[in-house]
Amino acid sequence: MMLIPLLLALAAAPEKPAKPTAGQIAEAAPASSWGAIAAEDLLVMDFADGQRVVIWLAPDFAPVHVANIRKIARSGFWSTATIYRVQDNYVTQWGGGEDKAPPAGIVVQPPAEYEWVPKAAVRNPYKDAYAAVTGFTASGWAVAGDGKRQWLPHCYGAVGVARDLAPSVGTGADLYTVIGHAPRHLDRNIAVVGRVIDGMGALSARPRGTGGGLGLYEDPKQFIPIKRIAIASDLPAAEQPRFQYFKPSAKEFPKILEARANRGPPFFDVPSGAADLCNLPVPVRKVP
Structure with a gap:
């Protein structure tokens, strides 16, 4: 009742x-x-299926790697670039050309741009599980740190430089983006050079690879060709994303x-x- x-x-x-x-x-x-x-800080990836990815580069934090990326994009080195790895809940990786000579003018062994002396940042009032001090720089980047050093975190959409075992730090010829739960254990172990700000689905929704337990495409026919990778400022004004x-x-x-x-x-x-x-x-x- x-x-x-x-x-x-x-x-x-x-x-x-x-x-x-x-x-x-x-x-x-x-x-x-x-x-x-700035258009100079936007890396544009166009696919044959019409999808586009725009990456915001971070020259303030990884200046040598970003300078390499700009030179690589302008050299034509990526004319045969493909997505060759998609590991579920982890990363999508692209680039290619290990059998090609590196473009002229790039730094083949850049410094390990994994961390730096802290730059001024607006404090984050919420506690982070991986870093004692976190905040946001005036230029719009979320940063983590311990009070003595600072770094860019591996969040969803973060773009990092693929590398071999240390002392390799990668040149920027092969890149990846995080497509799953933030793998913060990669922080300070790999250089983060940017963030995907548009078209994330063109990277996160690709078929998963099965090779080596790392999401590698085992058959080259699975590779996803990239039609063009360019710096936005190099495109005709009407085509430049803003x-x-x-x-x-x-x-x-x-x-x-x-x-x-x-x-x-x-x-x-x-x-x-x-x-x-x-x-x-x-x-x-x-x-x-």
Whole structure:
């Protein structure tokens, strides 16, 4: 007999007001809260099936590797590049040309650009499982550190330089992106040189490989050819993609972090009060 009154009481209970999402907060912010990403810092990958991937390069943190990547893109070395490895919940890897001489002018043995003296960063108020100190640089990058050193974390979409065993650090001729749960054990062991900011599905939704337990494509016929890899500033103006990042210095940025950490009604009822650094990506948007 008590069920009907209870249902009536629940039906009459006012709904909790919807809480703005991080995306809504970012889009409502003034134009001054957004900064332009330089075309020189965008690596564009076009596939024969019409899909495009755009990678935001990080020259402030891996200057030698990024300089190599620009030279490799401009040299034509990647004219036969393919995706040759897709390991489920781990990485998609591309490049190729181990039998080819490296492009002229690149640094064949770059320094290990895995960590550096900390650069100024907006503090992340939420504890990270892998690093004692985390935050966001003025240029829009999430960074991890221990107070003495700082590094870019291997979050979903992070782009790293494939390498052989140490002392090899890789040249940048072969790259990978994280397509699964953030493998933070790779932090400070491999150079992170950028972040996929558009077209992630063209890398994460490819058929999985089975070779060597590493997701390698065993049959060369499985290799996925890449039609073109170019620096955006080298493309005709009409073809250049344009993107902006949300400035961590903007007054709305703490609200964005809070909204990601404590998502609200109507779906979420209980705030978490915590957020992994990799769940706090700096917003990026495409400019028409």
